[in-house]
Amino acid sequence: MNRTGKDVIVITGSCGRIGSALCKRLGEKYQIVGFELLKALYASANEELVPVDLGSDESVTQAFTHIRNFYGNKIASVIHLAAYYSFNQKESPLYDKITVQGTHRLLQALEKFEVEQFIFSSTMLIHAPCKLSEKINEDSPINATWGYPRSKVQTEKLIHEMRGKIKSVILRIAGVYDDKCHSIPISNQIQRIWENKLEARVFPGDTTHGASFLHMDDLVDAIVQSVERRKQLPEELVLELGEPKTLSYDMLQRQISRLIRNKEFATMRVPKWFAKMGAFVQELIPFLPKSFVKPWMIDYADDNYILDIARAKKYLDWEPKHSLKETLPVMINFLKSDPKAFYKINLLK
DSSP, X not given: OOOSOSOEEEEETTTSHHHHHHHHHHTTTSEEXXXXXXXXXXOOTTEEEEEOOTTOHHXXXXXXXXXXXXXXXEEEEEEEOOOXXXXXXXXXXXXXXXXIHHHHHHHHHHTTSEEEEEEEEEEGGGBOOOOTTOOBOTTSOBOOOSHHHHHHHHHHHHHHHHOTTSEEEEEEEOEEEBTTBOOHHHHHHHXXXXXXXXXXXXXXXXXXOBBOEEEHHHHHHHHHHHHHTTTXXXXXXXXXXXXXXXXXXXHHHHHXXXXXXXXXXXXXXXXXXXXXXXXXXXXXXXXXXXXXXXXXXXXXXXXXXXXXXXHHHHHHOOOOSOOHHHHHHHHHHHHHHOHHHHHHHTTOO
C-alpha cells in the first residue's frame, strides 16, 4: 500500500544530470523512486534511491519487490534514462547488456504492475543525416551505424513489442548542454580555441553542416510535460526534441573564437585520411595528450542534423526557450571567470 498519497514515478539514472534535475522538478508532486547503480548518500525528502544494476535480473527483481512492498502496485510513470554510452568506443557489448537487455529486464518486471506510462530517452542520432534543405522528423529514415544509436533503435523496437497496455513515449533527444556547458563536443571545441591549438583551425568535414542541441532546462520541461499529459497522450508517441535552429560547425567556431579572442577563427577543411592519421598518432604516442576525437569519429564529420519539432509542439505544447547561440556567451563567461572550474566540471585535461 502506498502510504505517501502521491503517484509514484520511477527514474532510472536518477543521480545523473538529467535525472537529478527531474527529481527536483517532479519531487514536490510525485513520490520519486530513483534507480542508480550505487546507492547515493543523499536523497531529497520526496525521493528514495534504490541500488539497481540493470545488467542483473536479480537486482532488477529485488528493486521492484521493494517498490511493491513500500508503494503498492501502481506506477504513474517510468522515466528510463539509464544507458551505456562512450565516446571512446564505437562498439561495446555493454550497449546490448545495459541499454537493450537492461530495458528488457525493466519491462519484464513492470508486467506485474499497473503502469500508466514508460518514457524512454532515445537519440536523434538514430536517423540518417539530412541535407541542408531538409529537416528530420519522427518518420525520417533510420540509419544507426555505430553502437550507441544502434542500441537505441533496438530498444525502441523492444518497447514497442513489450509495452503491453503501458503507454510509451520515445524521446529522440539532441545533444544536451547547460549554462556551464556539460557537452563533450562543445567543451572540447571551446578548449581547442581557448588553448589556441592547431586542431582548432582544421576540420575534416563540411563546415556548413552541424548538429542540433538542446538546453537541459528545455529537456526537463519536455519530460515533465510528458508526465503531466500522460492520460491525454496517444498509446505510442515518438517525439524529436531539439532546437529548431542548428548552428553549423563554422558558425560555432566563429562565435566561440569571437567570444574568447575577439576575432573569428577561419577553419580549413582537411581530408579525412589526414585527420585519421593525426588521430591515430595521438592515440599511439604515449607522451602526446589524448584527443577527444577518435579515428572512427572522423567518418561522421559531415553529418547534419536539423530537427522538425512540430509533433512535440502539438502534443506537449513545447518548444525550446533557450538557444545554443544565446547560451555560448554564458559558457565562455564562466570559462573566463574560473578556467579551472570549467575544466573540472567538463572533465577536460
